[in-house]
Amino acid sequence: MNEFTRLPDTELEIMKVIWEEGRTLSTSEIKNLLERSRPWNVSALQTLLNRLISRGFLESHKEGKNRFYRPLVEEKDYLAVENRLFLEKMNNRSLTKLVASLYESRSVSEEDLDELAAFIREKTGGGQ
Numbered sequence: 001m002n003e004f005t006r007l008p009d010t011e012l013e014i015m016k017v018i019w020e021e022g023r024t025l026s027t028s029e030i031k032n033l034l035e036r037s038r039p040w041n042v043s044a045l046q047t048l049l050n051r052l053i054s055r056g057f058l059e060s061h062k063e064g065k066n067r068f069y070r071p072l073v074e075e076k077d078y079l080a081v082e083n084r085l086f087l088e089k090m091n092n093r094s095l096t097k098l099v100a101s102l103y104e105s106r107s108v109s110e111e112d113l114d115e116l117a118a119f120i121r122e123k124t125g126g127g128q
Contacts, residue, residue: 005055006082011048015057019075025065
């Protein structure tokens with residue numbers, strides 16, 4: 001899947017848990033993982049899981065009384081689309097403008113910038 005719709009925050013929260021676990025999960029396992037940060041209503045969770053299925057992000061199957069979910073979209077693929085859209089929408093496709101804005105708002109530190117510079121050197125084969 002190359003293009004997909006942006007996920008609302010609650011659906012993205014569910015997908016992050018599923019991606020992080022990296023395996024097929026039951027409804028109750030998903031609920032327990034999500035409840036590390038806040039309480040979840042099981043019927044609301046099931047509604048959101050069904051939406052994720054209809055959007056093409058998950059597939060599910062039933063074993064006995066349990067329903068299991070497996071991601072159809074990889075996290076890296078979703079993030080690539082999200083990041084591209086954000087860069088285009090908010091920073092006119094300028095990575096420099098994005099990083100400068102993050103630095104000026106004190107959202108990134110000098111250490112973060114050093115890490116970014118090292119990453120760029122590594123990926124471009126550049127020296128100093």
